[in-house]
Amino acid sequence: MAIQYGISGTTAKGIAASVEQGVTEGSLGPGAALPPVRRLADELGVSPGTVATAYKELRGRGIVVTRGRGGTVVAPEPAVASRRPPKVPEGLRDLSGGHPDPALLPALVPPSRLSPGARSHRSTPRLERLEDAVRDWLLPDGVPVEHVTFAHGALDLIGRLLSVELRPGDAVAMEDPGYHHLLDLVTALGLRIVPVAVDDEGVRPDALGAALRAGVRALVCSPRAQNPYGGCFSAVRRDALVDVLRDEPEVLVVENDHASEVAGAPLHTLTARGPARWVHVRTVSKFLGTDLRWAAAACDATTLARHDGRLLLTSGWVSHLLQETVYGLLTDNGTRALVTRAGEAYALRRSALLQEFGERGIEAHGASGMNVWVPVRDESAVVNGLRSHGWWVASGARFRLSAGPGVRISVADLEPADAVRLASDFAVVLGESEATYGG
Incomplete structure (x- = not known):
């Protein structure tokens, strides 16, 4: 162009x-x-x-x-200017954003006890009780919790670590298709992306092996609710990936468990079985609120020192007001019940759409999380065709490196009854696009 x-x-x-x-x-x-x-x-x-x-x-x-x-x-997503998502056309049902259902989020109430500004937050950047709550949260899933830290979201933590650990031109193994903001971030840091194919069980061991042979210095992956494909590690897949990584002790393994409590799948973490350099990061935006820009991470001692050393030189700490809010929600019984209900609702909505697609012979993927990935021949034809039926979905181009074309459908607020109509409309659009583009 x-x-x-x-x-x-x-x-x-x-x-x-x-x-x-x-x-x-x-x-x-x-x-x-x-x-x-x-x-x-x-x-x-x-x-x-x-x-x-x-x-x-x-x-x-x-x-x-x-x-x-x-x-x-x-670049498709250049690392300058404001790259807001395209405005959803008026009158369309938006299934493109990947956001949680607002009806399944708790009310955010600021803590009544304000954080005094006189003390040195740099000397005590983390609330001890929130650290304890994080350890209680991660330990049952098998994540080592000797060293924990906080950040302003997963992208903040991952960007800080990669900028400390790597230098421009270094290679990073990234899921393909993968989370577009992470792909953009790695490119903006001047790093070289090596695509790693995924399937319904997440990162493929053969693809990871090829990336390691190509000299990658870090791997960024999702153990469940992989965005946009929806894959999740099985125990067998986790063990196979650990075997592949065993001979590369200097590779930093970044495990982004962004959906955790509402992923709809158990965690089979890479962190407990081998990597010398690793970090497991969790955010709460998918089940406590998108405006809670907070992440918890467990990691090895070297990674902790490098992350916190750079954090100290920049923002210094994560707001104690934010930490108090997160602590209150994580430890509240009513909120826990709501989060459980949200996870069940998302699983039901995802499986309902997959079932409807399956009954119509449409290939679709979504083993966990809030999204369904549908491979298609022509993304533009499908997106525009669904638009004519009142649906707005995300073109797969922004998520792909060398993977085949597809579209991502966010199911967070798609009730099972709506899934029937969407699947029927999708089948019609596929038929029209095949007739137009040669079948």
Whole structure:
């Protein structure tokens, strides 16, 4: 997609800044093609090496990607500007967001006891009672809890760890398809992504083995409720992955258990059986509230020291007000009952849609979590076709690296009765798209 935008500059930094400005302002949108190096060099009166250096800087910062003969284009999710999801067209049922059902979330009440601002929060960054609650939360699932820490959400923790542990150009094994914000974050850090295929049991051992042979220094994976595919580790799959990782003790294993209490599947964690370097991170946004930007993590001693050392130099600590709120909810019996009910509801809604798809011969995946992944031939045809029936789903392009096309459907508030209509409409749309695109 060629875009008319006047790139300017006489130095590599100036050219890179001009491109970044175009992306930030929206003049260069995702997929927009940048001029070939030699052509832009001729237009600006600079050497090809200057333009090549500018493009290299932009690639390292996750603003552009190079696609071989396809040239250099603006990244699908460039690491600048505001990348809010597309606005849901009026009158459509939104199944694209991946958010929990508001009716199944507790009321968020700030703690009555405010955190005094006079004491040094840096010297005591974590509330001891919340640390104890986190250990009580993780230990029954087999996660080692000798060392725990907190962060401002999973992305905050993972981004901090990768920036401390790795250097630009280092390789990271990432699930494919995978969580698009994590894929964008890794690219923005200047790291190289090595795709690792997933199935209904999560990361495939053969794909992980290939990534390790390619020299990855970290693995980021989800043990259950994998987004968008829905896979979850079985005990057999967990053991197979541990075997693959056993000969790579320096690889940092990041286990993102983002849905935990409402995943609808037991945890088979990698952390208890082998990795020397590991972190298991959990958030509460899926079952306590999306505005609770808090994560708990258990990890090895080295990882704890490196994470907390960098945290100390930046935000310093996670708000004690936020910690008090999370502690109150995690230890409240009424909230626990609500979370149990939410997990049961999501499992019912997910299985209802999968059953309806199965009865119509539609392949779909969603062994756990709040999402269902449906492989399709043409994402745009299916998304637009469902739009004509009143549904809004997420195109799979933003989640994929080298995996095949598909769409993601969020089922958090999709009642079983609605699943019947959605599956029927989906079958119609698939038939129409196959007729249009050659079957």
